[in-house]
Amino acid sequence: MTQFARRAALAGLGTLLAAPAVRAQSWQPTRPLRIVVTYPPGGVNDIVARIVAEPLSRELGQPVVVENRAGAGGNIGTQHVLQSEADGYTILLGTTALFGVNPIVYASSGIDAVRDTTSLGMLGQVxxxxxxxxxxxxxxxxxxxxxxxxxxxxxxxxxxxxxxxxxxxxxxxxxxxxxxxxxxxxxxxxxxxxxxxxxxxxxxxxxxxxxxxxxxxxxxxxxxxxxxxxxxxxxxxxxxxxGLPGYDLGIWFNLAVAKRTPAPAVAKLREALGKAMAPQTVERLRGAFVDPVSVPAAESDAWIAASAGRWQAIAREANIAAD
Incomplete structure (x- = not known):
């Protein structure tokens, strides 16, 4: 084989190897997505999810359906998300309780949202x-x-x-x-x-x-x-x-997916959520008495881990057990 032929062959091989990598860098949903809310309809978790679902659907070009799966302090819905295929189509509405309390209260479940999920971004706090x-x-x-x-x-x-x-x-x-x-x-x-x-x-x-x-x-x-x-x-x-100085316990909401979700899907969902959280969405959340949280999506996992650690310490000290 001539030197030119070898170079041509190597170039062709490089193109073949690079093509899947290029395709893997982009992800676009082709069917409806779900936001799983771990509490019954009508509460603040449900309200927040439904406000965000509409603009998120527009950004992704697919319906985003809110699905309520209540029970076990939110662990039933969380477990459903973690056991679903990690393809970006099943999203968890995360809460302070799921991330910061349940790993202590339901320790035997083995579910730890900080460990088992990747945050797509913060939605607000109350x-x-x-x-x-x-x-x-x-x-x-x-x-x-x-x-x-x-x-x-x-x-x-x-x-x-x-x-x-x-x-x-x-x-x-x-x-x-x-x-x-x-x-x-x-x-x-x-x-x-x-x-x-x-x-x-x-x-x-x-x-x-x-x-x-x-x-x-x-x-x-x-x-x-x-x-x-x-x-x-x-x-x-x-x-x-x-009259109680030192008391400080806020409640926040985020969207998250299972940790094993492919990086391209996470990147696309983060991008779409960032666009969905436009001023009009923030105003709708304010109308529901939910104030914004200024945490960049890429930093939200670390922010959540720190907040969860504080809540877990409170839960341990209170010695709370599941019903």
């Missing part, structure tokens, strides 16, 4: 709000409520055992030096219904699902769980402002 029920609770501020809770038995509701709602209450009661009986519900909608029915004295739920009832007077908001006031309720103080 504060939990400590709301009491007028007619059942006399107090109108946090200090008065703590004093009242020390005088008589109380019952509080949460969106589920081990949820951020539950842990927000656990940390509050520990810092305030009070005790109350816990009634876990299966999501925000059942909790709100129980609070409206006055089945509990107080509860922690997000600004997304509590604000309308606070504004109507059905709930009395005493404090928010973040270090800054919720934009939806600027007159409600933070826990620190109300």
């Amino acid at each position: 504060a939990n709000i400590l709301s009491v029920i007028p007619g059942k609770v006399e107090a109108t501020d946090l200090r008065g409520f703590i004093a009242e809770a020390k005088r008589r038995p109380m019952v509080f509701g949460s969106v589920g055992n081990g949820s951020s709602s539950h842990l927000s209450a656990v940390v509050f009661m520990k810092m305030a030096g009070i005790e109350a009986t816990h009634v876990p519900y299966r999501g925000s909608s059942p909790l709100v219904a129980a609070m409206l029915a006055k089945d509990v004295d107080f509860g922690f739920d997000t600004s997304a699902t509590s604000t309308a009832h606070i504004r109507s007077g059905a709930f009395r908001a005493l404090a928010v769980t973040t270090t800054t006031r919720a934009s939806a309720l600027p007159d409600v103080p933070t826990m620190a402002e109300a």
Whole structure:
């Protein structure tokens, strides 16, 4: 074989080897995608997913369907995502509870969202709000409520055992030096219904699902769980402002896929989500009382891991076990 022939053969081989690599660098969905929400319809997780699904669908050129798979504190839906084919078509709506609490509360499940998923990007954050029920609770501020809770038995509701709602209450009661009986519900909608029915004295739920009832007077908001006031309720103080300095527990949402999802699919989904989170989408989220989180998609895995570590420490200290 001449030197020219050898070079031509090597060049041809190089082209053949490079072609699959070039094709592998791009990915475009050819069928509908799913966002799996691990809580029932009607709660803030469901609301956030449905707001984001519409613009994400436009960017990907395929329908994006929201699918609710509730149970086991969110682990049923999470497990479904992890067991589905890791091809980019099944997406998890991630939450603080899934990443930061469940690995402790459901340790025997073997599910660890920080370890097992790749983040596509952040969607927003909300504060939990400590709301009491007028007619059942006399107090109108946090200090008065703590004093009242020390005088008589109380019952509080949460969106589920081990949820951020539950842990927000656990940390509050520990810092305030009070005790109350816990009634876990299966999501925000059942909790709100129980609070409206006055089945509990107080509860922690997000600004997304509590604000309308606070504004109507059905709930009395005493404090928010973040270090800054919720934009939806600027007159409600933070826990620190109300008398519990050092209290800081915010709730965030992201989209994620199984860790083994091919890099081209992850890259395309991140790009599409970044475009989907346009100003009009952010405004729709604000309308649902969800504030934006400024974390670049490429840095969101590290940001989530740090936040999850903090929540896991709280869950360990609280010694919370699954129902």
